[in-house]
Amino acid sequence: MAVTRFKFLSTFSRQFCTNSNAHVVQQTRLRIEEIRAKRLSIFDKELKRQQALIPRLEKIEVTYEGLDNETTTLVMNKGVSTPYNCAQHISEHVVKNSVAAEINGEIWDFHRPIPSDCTLKLLSMKPEDQHQASLVNKTFWRSCSFLLGAVVEGSFQDEISVSLHSFPPANVRSGSFVYDVQLSLDDWVPSQSDLRQISASFQKFVRQNHSFQRLDIDSSVALKMFEDNAFKAEQIPHIATKSSSGQTVTVYRVGDHIDISRGPMIASTSLVGRCLLTAVHKLDSRIYRFQGIALPSEIYINHFALGIIEARARKLNPARIPELKSN
Structure with missing residues (x-):
């Protein structure tokens, strides 16, 4: 599958796009593509290896x-x-x-x-059983956090580095889904135009009907896959110890994006309808909390009701702030 690019340029990052550093911009763009391509290559190779281990169909x-x-x-x-x-x-x-x-x-x-x-x-998305409804809601919210990370990682294409940290457990009552991201920006305050452009990229991505593909991999493979992200590399050994085998990590692929999550996730991005980036809050050490809301594709509400939900989602999500050992 071809690598999908999100061509968002924030008003903040555009001020650095001068002729004097054009070569730096080009190198950064190639770097992003190389990282994603490398992860996809490792994913595909490991998937084929595991499939080859099935001796015969039972x-x-x-x-x-x-x-x-x-x-x-x-x-x-x-x-x-x-x-x-x-x-x-x-x-x-x-x-x-x-x-x-x-x-x-x-x-x-x-x-x-x-x-x-x-x-x-x-x-x-509308199970009658209340327990199932709660599980489905959490799965949907978790998947939206994952997708938000995919969009944000590809949104800054100039000299600004983007390192996905993690997203907290799905909590529908919090009013927003979240992804915490480190940017090489000290005090970025996104404009409404920035939020709208990322939201547009988010909407475009989900409409491409990507399936969520799950793969359980050995921690050594995961470390190789995420060696370009210090946060993920730091988290992988701890995540592996909590697996049933004590040494595996679960990753998901959506389009050209791969990330770590225990899951489960929804079937595909086509199940996501209206989605918005509502706020970006500065936390600490260049960590920014990206917050969003989304509706299932089969659920529609009027603009007034959506406005109330959106206003609530602008407030800082109270989820635990990530621990930062790598900078």
Whole structure:
């Protein structure tokens, strides 16, 4: 897949675009492309390696539980078939409206392979069960944080360095989803034009209908993948110790962007409707908290109601401020 670029130039960064440093700008742009291309190469190589470890296809039985407790037994391929593949056997409507899955009671990525016989439920953005609704909301919010990081990382294309730090656990009650980012700017205050331009890039990205592709990798592979980001490299050993194996890290790919998250994530960016960057707050040590809001693609509200939500999302999100050991 070709590398997608976000061509946002803030009013703050534009003042540095002079003939005297044009060669520096070009080098920075190539650097961004090289970093993303390297991560994609490692991701694809590791995915192929893991797929080659499957010696032969084994069949499993997936019991799909639909509306009114109707069940359908599907014979699928162990470690290869995903909830998406199961949905393809049911209906186009189910494929289009499924946000995530539930495997034996555990929320599951729509494009994550199924490892064994199981009971499957496919979740939409409007599940009747309140517990499922809470899980779906958190999955949607978490995915939006991930996408915000993708957009911000590609938004500053001049000499300004951008290092994604992390995003806090999804908390719908906070009023905004968040990504904390280090910029090589001491006191940047984005204008309304800046916010609108990043929002436009955000909207354009989600409309490209990218799937969320999950991959569990060894921590050594993760360290190689994120060796250009001091924060991620610092976080990876700790993240790995919390995995079931004690040495793996989960990454997701969306388009040309790869990042770390335990997930799960929504099926694709097409499930995100109206999305906005509402505020950027300076935290500390050049760390900026980017905050946004989004609506599921099937949910519409009037401008007045959206304005109330947007106003709330401008306030500093109270999520824990990240620890900074690397600068």
